[in-house]
Amino acid sequence: MKNINVVEPLFVSTFKCIGSECRDHCCKGWDIHLDKPSVNRYLKSSLIEIKMLAAENIITTRKSFASWGTMKLNEAGNCAFMDENRLCKVHSRLGATALSNTCATYPRAANTFKYEQQKTLALSCPEATRQLLASPDAMLFAETIRLQKEENKAKDLVQEKKLLNLMCLNIIKFSGTNLDEGFYALASFLLGAEKIRPEDEWLVEIERHFSEALNALAQGHIRQQLDQIKPDHNLQWSLLLRLQSWFSTMADKRAFPTLNHYVNKLIFIQAEGAKTDDVSQSMIRLNEVWQNQVMPWFAERPWIMNNYIQYRIYDDFFPNDENRNPLLSLYLLTAEWFLLKSLIAANVELVGKLDEEDIINIIYSYHSITKHTPQSVVAFLAEINKVKVNDDLSLIYLVK
Template sequence: MEDIVIIEPAFLNQFQCVGSACIDHCCKGWEIELDEPTVTRYMTSENIEIRHIAAEKIVTTQASHTSWGKILRQSNGNCAFLDKDRLCKVHKTLGEKSLSTTCALYPRIYASYKYEIRSNLTLSCPEAARLLLTTPDAMLFSEKIKQNPHALDSPEIFQEDRLLNLMCSHIINSCDENIEEGLYGIIKLIQYREEILEGDGFVENLMVYFEGVQDAIKNGVIRRQVEDLPTDYHLQSNLLLHLQKYLGTKEEGRGGNILLTYVQKLNLLHKDEDSGANTAVQSFQQLNKIWHEKAASWLRERHFLLSNYMQYRIYEDFFPFKKGRSPISNLHFLLSEWFLLKCLITASVELDTSMEEADVINIIYSYHSVTRHDKNAEDLLLAEVNKSNFSHGLNLLCILK
């Protein structure tokens, strides 16, 4: 027998579907795939209504055992099995065990490795996003051991990779609301890791460097280093324009209308040189001022909010090793998304009469809803980032100012 470690963040165990009270339920706007047993169960159900809906609204594709069919949406975008109270007819009449694998699992997600399962919730679910962002200890982890006859048929985690992932998470956690300080420490750690990668005593040297970063955070050295970073509004504005262009392609899909309202606010405040108004650089200077004078102070009162989010991202992505990309490339991705979400939050702070936690929840969940269910989204974002000068050398640090 093999020991399989199952890791769970605290907010996963706190999750309960809120059903019809959800602000943007998961049974709308998405094409829902069904596995073969589910298609058969619905098509042959003893419940006349379920059988009738299945005959009219399920298209059999037989693409694979797990993707045997799909549910055609109604004209309003809802799943055909959703009733007028926005509740699932299958769940109500046949019970939870009759749900398809997709419906039964969502928003739970699992990343499997040879001796480990990393459990999580996807933030495309508004309630999952709310729990993560508003619960102080949402990213406290628990572990349990499950015995399996054999190791899982999944990749193995190298201990050096696990160590770096944990280091990055600890750095963010130690900074509370001062996310820029944590990101600065992560940038330095990953750059150092690249320098010593082929050297002797790799793990020992990396551990010593990590402990030095932690000490520099505690004694205020990194805070002063961040404050002393050069300001490059041209670089930041150029990057943001490319990210706004990226957002312009990501408005469709569930959550798209919500995201669009915040994107429009950002577009009002940050305009390019062809707009006939202030230049993009001047617009960004004003946006940066709003962040420091309004948004940052509001977030300091909720110090766990963005810290939880960044810890989540590091855990979810097994940062910095996602999708086989290089750690530096994943660093560019993480920083760029942080920068974009920060700017969306800032625009909302400026243009709304008051800033509410609901705004941050809406921004996070709608962004994840639109991007995390699109397999091309990350590559498209990185393509826009690469068109700017952000990813070159020390420009990484300028984004933190």
């Protein structure tokens, strides 16, 4: 028996699927992979209805033990096991234990290391998003020690990476509603971390850069530096255009109609700006809405977007992605934040008010489209990367 440290944010511990009450249930619009035992269980079920539905609708792929088959979706894009009340027939007829691994665990997921498991939820589930944004305490962490029968085969957690992740999380937490300052402070911190030399004592140096970042935030130095930066409207404009065109290729994906509802508002504002032959007009318009209408609304609910960015840092184990350097990871995260801000601001500009439901819709549909598979994450981030000019530090032109 080996101990494993299990880390879990509060909103993960308290999550409950709301089933038929869900605004966009997860049994549609994407590949539903069934593991081998589940495929066999359904095909051999003693319940004739389950057996027949399985025989007609499971495509046996035998790709792997975990992906032995996929479900055919009906004309409405729904899983064939879903009934007219939007409830799963496997669950209602055979019980929760008969669900395939994917169906039983979604939206739960975990980042597992040899002696640590970091539990999380996929935000493509609207209820998970709602719970993340609903409470100031949603990103409070609990840690418990559990026994695992044997050591798992995952990689060991590098303690320096965990510390870096926690420091980034705390910088964002400290920035409160001023996430632009939080991103800028992260950039200074990661630049400092990059300059630590092999002969330096890493722990001493990283703690120094961390304290400097927090002090710069607390004393208003980050704000002063940000105020001196001129936004790059052309960069912002091109990024939004490129991402809009990428989204248009995702029309058959779950939650696309929801995301498209908001993307269309952004397209409208950009199109109006384009009529003036000055692309900066629509960027200025969106920024004014953000400053004058959205920020005062967030000031009364300071945890909402801060929880979201804390989640991203935790869920991505930011900035430790093995395929890119920390500053590029920050660039990509900042670009995603800029896109979400623009979608929120465009909606407020055209609808005249901000509603928490819109924020939930934007975030869950955005995650459904961009974060559903490792391939979709890579493809989406590659789009952002194409717009990047100069170096990774051009991200500062997006936080303004």
